[in-house]
Amino acid sequence: MAKILIVDDSPADLRFLEDAIRQTGHSVVSVSNALDVESAVERDQPDLALLDIVMPERNGYETLRALKKLPAASALKVVFVSSKGSDTDVKWGLRQGAVDYLIKPYTPDQVATLLTRHL
Template identity: 45%
Template sequence: MARVLVVDDSPTDLAAIRKMLESDGHEVVELSEGSNALETVRSTQPDCVLMDVVMPGMNGFQATRAVSKDSATQHIPVIVISSKSQDTDRLWALRQGAREYIVKPIKQADLLAKIRAVLEG
């Protein structure tokens, strides 16, 4: 299936997302902070990035913007995953370059459907 980079500072969320993705056959790469996101996306060239918003240092909006604006990584779709459920948060994520937005708690069926959608174009 796909190689998915998951950027989230919560070990609990990382473990839950990893389980959801691996049960569907995806390869998972994990990163616990946004500040290394662009470098990691460049080096691993994942098929998709799942990006948390609230993280220390560089937040997910900033990291999404960096990935979506970089010529070496802009083709890689970013799905923002956040506990922030306001329409303004979703719109801001999309303005930063995210292709999709998922509100926590994550439902496995929703997550897998959104990944399929961004991978299919």
């Protein structure tokens, strides 16, 4: 099974995603501060990252740009997970290098489908 990194500043969103992912049999690493993402990627070597966009300290776009510079993240697939769900937001997220975009609120089934699609 794959290792999934979740990056979100909301404890409730972290718990919901953790539960949804664990139901699929994958393992989870959670980070609540975007500034800790690089060390988590180097330490845990996840297969996929689910990255919130609206966060304090550093937003998801900035975090993705930082990951692209990190050799340990060269094969890492990133999916944006956000309440910013307009067509423009989704297109912009994909143009930044995300492989997919999951709009909040979402269901455990949507998370499972997303994981199947990218793993």
